[in-house]
Amino acid sequence: MLSKLFGKKETKVTIYSPVDGEIIPLSEVPDPVFSQKMMGDGAAIKPLNGTVVSPIEGKVVQVFPTKHAVGLQTKNGVEILIHIGLETVGMNGEGFEAHVATGDSVKAGDKLITFDPELVKEKAASDIIPIVITNTDQMQSITKNDKQSVRAGQDELLVVEVSK
Incomplete structure (x- = not known):
C-alpha cells in the first residue's frame, strides 16, 4: 500500500509469451x-501460428518499417524486442501486418x-521468434x-528482476 502511495517502482516484470509455440533457448537460435x-x-x-501479441503492459517504442519486429517498453523501463523470424527484414514487409x-x-x-507463417518459412532463414531484453544492464536477474510449450498472452516466458 505504501509503495503505491509513494510511487515505488515495481522490481519484477513478468513477460508473457507473445506467440503460441515451443520454447527454444536463445543459445540455440541459428x-x-x-x-x-x-x-x-x-x-x-x-x-505454431502467425499472431504476435503483447507480452507486457506498456508502450510500443518501435514498429520496424518492414513489420518483422517490434520494440516495447514496460512502465518501469524494461525494453523488449520481438523479432519475427531470422533474416525477415529482406522480405520488405511481405506477409506482415502491424496492428x-x-x-x-x-x-x-x-x-x-x-x-x-508459411511465407516466413519459405522466404526467411528461420521462423524462430527471439524475444530479447535489450537493456540488460538494468536487470538484476532473469528467470x-x-x-x-507456451500459449500467447497466457503463459509466462520470462520474469525480470529490475535493478532498483
Missing part, C-alpha cells in the same frame, strides 16, 4: 546476434503483428520458463 546475446538476453519460440503503431499503449494479450 543467428549469432541472438545466440551470443549481442542484443540482450531472453528466449526464443518456434511459432499497432509507435507510441501506442498496449496491454498483455493485445495483438501486435500478424504474419503469414526463464522451463516448460516446453
